[in-house]
Amino acid sequence: MLLAELVVPRRMDAAEVIGAGLEIAALGMGHRSIAAVLGRADATVRGWIRRFKVRAEDVRRHFTVVLVAVADDPVMPDAEGTPLADAVAAVVAAHRAATTGWPGMLTVSRWEFAGRVLGGRLLTSPSIAS
Template sequence: MIIVLDVEQAEVDLHAGALRCPHCSAVLRPWSSASARQIRQLDGSHRLVRPRRARCSGCRATQVLMPAWCLPRRADAAEVIGAALVAKARGQGYRSIARELGRPVSTVRHWLRGVRGDQVEWLRRQGVQRTFELDQDLLVDLTVQATALGDALCALAAAVLAWRRRFARPVQAWTLIGVFTAGRLLSPP
């Protein structure tokens, strides 16, 4: 799976032979599309996504070009799950978060269990690394948060700010975080 920031540009790059296989570095070629699915948005609406598939000209492996605003194997957009993580970092419990987001309690509880221990530290490292690559000065301004999840989200927010400063493009924060984490916001690295 390859997480892409701009689906239209990824399509252009795919047809131009500019995308490479993550396994063998051979050229990826258009192949078909993955199954269409509905992704729930923060406002309660649904957005249809049908990710492009590509096949490697070398090893023949297939890849799905997943838009960064949605996460692999999740029915909710990154911004929905991100809102739950922010609420948890602020001290809310999973029941109240589920109520606010209009999601099942079990779903929210599962999301929050997916960001504990090593996963939280991995998220923090991704944020620090991206911030360091884009604007090292922002690392000085990181403040220690009350929780490890808060620290991780603060580092990711700094990376978003650094990216926006450098590229001056209006991209949603959770979409960028989807790129920074390669779609692994909840799953183990």
């Protein structure tokens, strides 16, 4: 069964829920507040954020390459101030470029898109899927 874009391996939550938590973390909110907003355990959200921080620079680079590959005239995201926020901005920018080039992608959320691009490895490994 192919669910890479919907689920994150070894996680109980959908990529969309984890992505929402990462987007909120990119805004500077702490894991306890995010957990309350999403109705998840503090430790769960803290784990997502810690795991993503380990991968943030690789994710940022990977999605910057994706952005350049799919956009006719790529607009690079501004530096957001933290590696986590920069990585989230790169995912958002690459997804925006993909939906501009392929309107059918509008039915795929940015975190489902990220799951597809990374083969479901949003949080599982420090190396980007090839």
